[in-house]
Amino acid sequence: MATVTDTSGPTSGRNWDISPSTILGFGQTLLTPILAIFTALVAGAILILLAGRDPVAAYTALVEGALLSPRGLTGTLIKTTPLLLSGMALGVAFKAGLFNIGAQGQLIMGSVVAAWAGAAITGLPAWAHILVAMSLATLAGSIWGAIPGALKAYTDAHEVITTIMFNFIASRIAEWLISLGSADGAIPPGPLADENTTAISRTKPILESAALPKAFITPGSVEDLHIGFFIAIAMAFLVLIILNRTTFGFEIRMVGLNPNAARYAGVNVKGITISTMALAGALAGMAGGIQTLGVNGYYEANQSLGLGFDSITVSLLAGNHPIGTIFSAFLFGAMDEGTRGMQLTGVAKELILVIQALTLMFVAAPGIIRYIYRIKLKTIGEGTFGSSWG
């Protein structure tokens, strides 16, 4: 079976599977996302006008804040990192026909475990400490993804609902771990709480040996680019290889396309469901670990709120292709980073959400784009998932 894993060349008529040659060929496939983004920006401009603001000034501030200053560009790359990893956590699962809405929870688990490992494990040299903390974060995310996978495989509990519930559960567990307890001491503080802070509850800061090394020191910037960005890029290529050049990846795609045919061909569908969710969770957990070790230096409540939702759009925009996800994550990272500048022109930050939602809509419904521009387009993202409820 391993001999037929080569899928170079366009694979037509399939959902969620855009081969590298079509993505990098700058063919018509790329036209859909570009027109989608453009149309969403135009719609956003109308909303800005409705609120009585200047769209040109707002978008200029957005681009300047995100890309045209060293500080902004650094911020954009830092924000791209978790979006890329958690976007792939969605993308890998989509390939197996699974909708992993649980990236948020998997990411929280990774963040918390990294914060614990970064503070509690002592006496290791920096490289070993980082390796241990990152591995544990990845493992935690992986487990948090594998459980809904196993529930899906053995009890048919739909992963959309279970992963949403696991998001709630993860965030409540994390809140408890860092909670400060009651003032009279009747309820003790959470096991990971930093008693030295009274304002915002969070974990103890990680040791210096666990902090991700900086890749560049940007002059005039509050944050410096950490090596996590390059880890994420490397992971994108690794995921590409796993999906397209390994038996495991072949089986993932086979289950996604037709679980019955896969089962008939001797694929362990239950096992693939669980291991795909574990891989997805691992990617999200890694994103969480990088946020803790590279950006914050501790875990605090709601530090990555909304990342899980954003990663859905990031992955779908890229047609769930790992390399495409690099670009869509960069786009979303830039939008997030540029928001601060845009807000100074009097435009509320939620405008970005509207633009992102419309982008997703236009990508998923190319018929609307075709209608607006009166053109023929190749479609991506049309159709349904292999699995329905139950």
Added chain:
Amino acid sequence: MDVLENLLRTTVIIATINATIRSAVPLILGAISGILSERSSIVNIGIEGMMLFGAFAGYMTNVALSADHIVNGDTILAITDVRLGLSVAAGVLVGGLAGLFHAVLCVQYKVDHIISGTVVNILGLGITGYFYDSQAQTAGKIPPLISNPWHSDDPLYNLGRIVFDKSLITYLTFFVVITTTFALFRTVWGLRTRAIGENPRAADTLGINVYRLQYFNLFMSGAMAGLGGAYLSLDDVGIFERNMVAGRGFIALAVVIFGNWHPVGAMLGALLFGFLSALQSQLQFAGINAPHQIVSLVPYVVTVVVLAGFVGRSRPPAHVGQSYEVEGT
């Protein structure tokens, strides 16, 4: 001492029951929204966004009609019931339009239902957040429909505290459960709806206009979610806050599944979930010292456990989640 303890216990019980109903109402309406949609073979993970649209539209209408010159004027709009009635209607209407939007994406453009639902959710968060005005003020939220007629020394007083002192939407919610059950299983509309959920081709062959029914049902689905949202912003909380639905739309979806796509089952599921959430706040008042974050986990864990245990026995409409192409197109 015993008397005091008993009194406390009755108080706690009644508070728990009322809190259960309060948190169940939006879940029931959200679940009815899910049932109407999924019985028409369209998966609805956009309930959350539809509720948010409803909550926002209801609240903003209330804000607009609460302007000084209107409230103090002598027009019909100055009457509290008219103001709040119009506000609820706005929430229902805008929720319905959000449902229709979901239907257009799913039916006309054949967008994957889960992606379309996600678009509705993010749009809901984005648009309501974008136009949200934290300075906005209203002339008040929905008052109870009938206040408790019994005096506190009357034996029926405690019963009255449960049955009365509720807003119109609360009563309406239970009425909606009964109506939907009747309509789904005892009317022509219900038969046709269930038919397109199970086998749209067969329904199509028999002359049912599948798309038109899907559009109508999705409007109703969104309207129910909108009513649930209006309940939050005009009654339960009384104001609008960013992201105020806070996951209720997703929980409603889980409630649909363990209610086995039946309105009464969903109502029981919503009450169970409401009870578990009510319990966590009451435990603290009852003096049990547990970290509230851990207690608040219980409803979610129960949902997962029930889902894992029940799904084998509950069965979704056969065609749910798949787009249908009418014959001859």
